[in-house]
Amino acid sequence: MAWHTLIEVSRKAGPSLTAQIQGTLRREITEAVLLPGTRLPSSRQLSEDLGVSRSVVVEAYGQLMAEGYLEATPGSGTRVAARPTAASPPPTLLREDPAPPVRWDLRTGTAGLPSFPQREWLTCYQNAVRAASRRDLGYPSPSGVPELRAELAGYLGRVHGVHTTPEQVVVVSGFAHALGLVCAVLPELGIDALGMEDPCHLRQRQFVRETGLRPHAVPVDGDGIDVAALYRSGLRAVLVTPAHQFPTGAALTAERRESLARWARDVDGWVIEDDYDGDLWLARGVRIPALQRLLPERTLYGGTASKSLAPGLRLGWLAVPRRLLAPLERVRSRRDLGSDVLTQLALAELMRSGLFDRHLRAQRAHLRGRRESLELAVQRFLPGTRILGTAMGLHAYLRLPDHVDEARLVAAALRRSVLVQGGRPFHHRPRPDAPALVLGYSNLPRSAVTEVLRTLGEACAEQPAGRRRSCA
Numbered sequence: 430m431a432w433h434t435l436i437e438v439s440r441k442a443g444p445s446l447t448a449q450i451q452g453t454l455r456r457e458i459t460e461a462v463l464l465p466g467t468r469l470p471s472s473r474q475l476s477e478d479l480g481v482s483r484s485v486v487v488e489a490y491g492q493l494m495a496e497g498y499l500e501a502t503p504g505s506g507t508r509v510a511a512r513p514t515a516a517s518p519p520p521t522l523l524r525e526d527p528a529p530p531v532r533w534d535l536r537t538g539t540a541g542l543p544s545f546p547q548r549e550w551l552t553c554y555q556n557a558v559r560a561a562s563r564r565d566l567g568y569p570s571p572s573g574v575p576e577l578r579a580e581l582a583g584y585l586g587r588v589h590g591v592h593t594t595p596e597q598v599v600v601v602s603g604f605a606h607a608l609g610l611v612c613a614v615l616p617e618l619g620i621d622a623l624g625m626e627d628p629c630h631l632r633q634r635q636f637v638r639e640t641g642l643r644p645h646a647v648p649v650d651g652d653g654i655d656v657a658a659l660y661r662s663g664l665r666a667v668l669v670t671p672a673h674q675f676p677t678g679a680a681l682t683a684e685r686r687e688s689l690a691r692w693a694r695d696v697d698g699w700v701i702e703d704d705y706d707g708d709l710w711l712a713r714g715v716r717i718p719a720l721q722r723l724l725p726e727r728t729l730y731g732g733t734a735s736k737s738l739a740p741g742l743r744l745g746w747l748a749v750p751r752r753l754l755a756p757l758e759r760v761r762s763r764r765d766l767g768s769d770v771l772t773q774l775a776l777a778e779l780m781r782s783g784l785f786d787r788h789l790r791a792q793r794a795h796l797r798g799r800r801e802s803l804e805l806a807v808q809r810f811l812p813g814t815r816i817l818g819t820a821m822g823l824h825a826y827l828r829l830p831d832h833v834d835e836a837r838l839v840a841a842a843l844r845r846s847v848l849v850q851g852g853r854p855f856h857h858r859p860r861p862d863a864p865a866l867v868l869g870y871s872n873l874p875r876s877a878v879t880e881v882l883r884t885l886g887e888a889c890a891e892q893p894a895g896r897r898r899s900c901a
Contacts, residue, residue, distance in 0.1 A: 438479050446481050450489040458498050458509055467509040469499065532846040533881050537676065537824045537869040544792070545739050549784045550775065557774035565774070569767040572758055573600025573746075577777040581746050584780055585730070589707055590718030592725040593748040599757065600768050602743040604703060605636060607731045608668070611701055612640035613760045614753060615666055618699070624667035626654055628676060628855035637668075646857035649674055651817070653681030656688040665698040671720040672707050676855050676867045678818015678826045680717065690724040699753075700728045706822030708737040708789055711797045726750050734776065736823060737789060744768065744776060796823070796871055802878040803870050809879075810886030823871040826852065828863065834892060835864035841888035847881060 435457065438449045457463045469475070472490060476483040490507055493499045500510040565574070572578070578595040585591035585598075601607040612623065623637050627646035637644045645662055648655045654669055669689070671681035681689070693700050702720050710716040721730040725748075733745035749757055779785045800820050807814050813830040829835065835851040842849050852865030866885075873881060 436475075436479060438481060446485045447488045447492075450475075450479070450481075450486065451492055454489070454493055455496075455498055463509050465509050465511045468505075469507045469509070471506065531843070531848040533848065533873070533877070533884075535847065535849040535868050535870065535873075535881070537850065537867055544795075546779075546784065546788045549779065549788065550738075553778035553782065553784065554771065554775040556778050557771050561771065561774060565770060569770045569773075571761045571765065571767040573598065573768065574770055574773045574777070576781075577773040580777045580780040582748075584785075585719075585732070585746075585748060589704065589716075589730075589732075590722040591730050591748050592722055593730070597749050597751060597754060599747045599749055599754075599761070600773060601731075601745045601747055602768050603735060603740070603745045604705060604731050604733050605633075607729075607745055607747045608633075608636065608701070608703075609640060610747075610757055610760055610764070611729055612637060612642050613764075614756045615642065615699070617756055618665075620666050620699070622664055622666070623701075624659055624662060624664040625857075626669060626674060627857040628852070629668075629670075629857075630675060631854060633668075634857070648858070649677060649679060651679055653679050653685045654689070656685055656692055659689070659692055660695075665696050666701070667698070668701040668703060669720070670703045670705060672704055672710075672717060673819055673821040675703075675705065676824065676826050676852065678816075678821070678824075680819045681720065686720055686723055689720070690727075693724055693727045698727065700724065702728055702730045704730065704732045706736040707732060709793060709796060709822050711793060711800055711820040711822075721748060726752070729753065737785075737792070738776075742772060742776075744772060798875055799870050799873060799878065800825070802875055803868075803882070806879050806882035810882040811889060824867060824869045827866040827868055829865055829889075831864070833864045833889060835866075837892060838864070838866070838885075838889055841891045842885055845884050845888055847884050847888070849885070 436450055436453045438446050440446070444452065454463070454469075469490075470478065472483050472486040476486045479486070490499060490501075494501060494507075497510055499507055501507050575595065577600055578598040581598045581600075582593050582595045585593060599607075599610075601610070615621075615623070620642075622643040622645050624647045625634055625637065625644045626649045628649065634644045634646075645664055647659050647662060647664075647667065653671060653674060654667070659667060667689075669681070671686065671689075673680065689700065692698060700720065704719060707716075707719070719730055721728040727750060729750065730748040731745065733740075734742050735745070738744075747757075776785075779788075797820075803825060804816060807816060807827060811827070811829070815828045817826045817828050829838070835853055839849060839851045850867045852863070852867055855867065870878070
């Protein structure tokens with residue numbers, strides 16, 4: 430294999446040559462392109478392939494061995510390690526990455542609702558099958574079956590304050606599907622870049638880049654996305670999670686909401702609202718309406734059943750401004766022939782019967798209990814740590830004391846069979862002084878919350894002596 434086809438280095442790039450090699454190999458191993466046991470070229474051979482000094486490769490290999498990505502065996506050369514070593518920080522652990530065997534997996538991508546309404550879903554699915562006509566079972570409208578679009582329009586209006594009609598609701602196979610469609614329409618409006626919150630999900634940023642748009646990081650603070658920075662960016666489209674920013678949990682304030690709506694009008698721009706866990710509002714009191722309500726003519730509002738029911742259903746929805754409906758449907762018709770009809774009809778029946786509302790009430794009560802237990806356990810076992818943002822959804826953002834070493838804490842927790850994500854991988858810009866944990870808690874039995882937080886407290890106490898007092 431000619432390794433220069435996999436690893437590209439540039440002396441004009443910002444990172445050092447060593448960092449470029451490390452970054453590429455780390456990514457290819459994490460994404461399972463380079464599988465465990467794969468033999469790498471010798472440092473001499475790779476340096477010749479890349480046209481760099483051998484010391485550059487030696488340093489890159491050495492760092493990746495220290496991190497547990499590579500291992501060197503006498504007589505066998507350098508190979509991809511079977512899994513991260515227990516003595517070092519693991520690679521970035523996101524939803525798609527395989528997990529080492531652990532007792533508690535607290536990653537956000539694996540934290541789903543603790544129960545699926547199996548009996549109710551089966552009843553609704555059977556009703557949908559019995560009622561479906563031969564015409565219903567033909568090729569559906571790419572935008573979705575009329576029954577579900579009508580139910581969604583009514584539900585989004587009464588629960589989330591979304592201003593839409595059944596004709597403007599498009600049924601999709603999850604939010605990624607919706608985002609891909611929108612990213613295909615934006616160039617038709619003269620838009621080649623998309624503003625994205627910083628921090629956000631790294632996979633989402635990569636996904637946008639692969640659609641051909643240029644992702645542009647816009648900072649987020651405790652009040653949500655920085656609209657002043659958005660004005661300075663020159664952008665005309667932005668993707669936001671205003672109700673419960675991912676991953677920080679920040680809610681976009683009323684002032685910022687007004688400013689964002691003003692920005693969209695001023696620049697002839699568009700807002701993509703990802704209300705990814707909006708059905709799981711846990712705070713006491715009235716839920717803040719969707720951002721779309723302020724600016725329905727310039728906001729594409731997206732939601733899914735992934736958090737409220739199950740991601741395996743692959744069902745989502747997009748409320749589309751009338752001006753963009755025809756372009757989006759045109760793009761959709763070129764890409765696929767719509768979503769599964771019987772699943773759509775079953776969801777429509779679940780919503781029409783009131784069973785969906787009842788399921789969500791039960792899930793909110795369940796998650797509210799987990800959240801309250803988590804808050805008490807954080808105070809007890811991680812003093813100095815704050816849970817940021819609104820009480821909502823399936824995860825919490827734990828802001829650690831400034832001097833905690835985030836990577837060391839994550840590695841120490843893994844040695845105790847607790848797999849948790851640090852906050853740093855979600856940030857586009859360097860964030861050296863804001864250590865955090867992004868903790869998915871919905872799958873934890875209530876009796877286990879105390880045990881898991883006690884374990885994290887013990888892992889935090891492993892910090893070197895100069896740092897330990899920040900964790901205890």
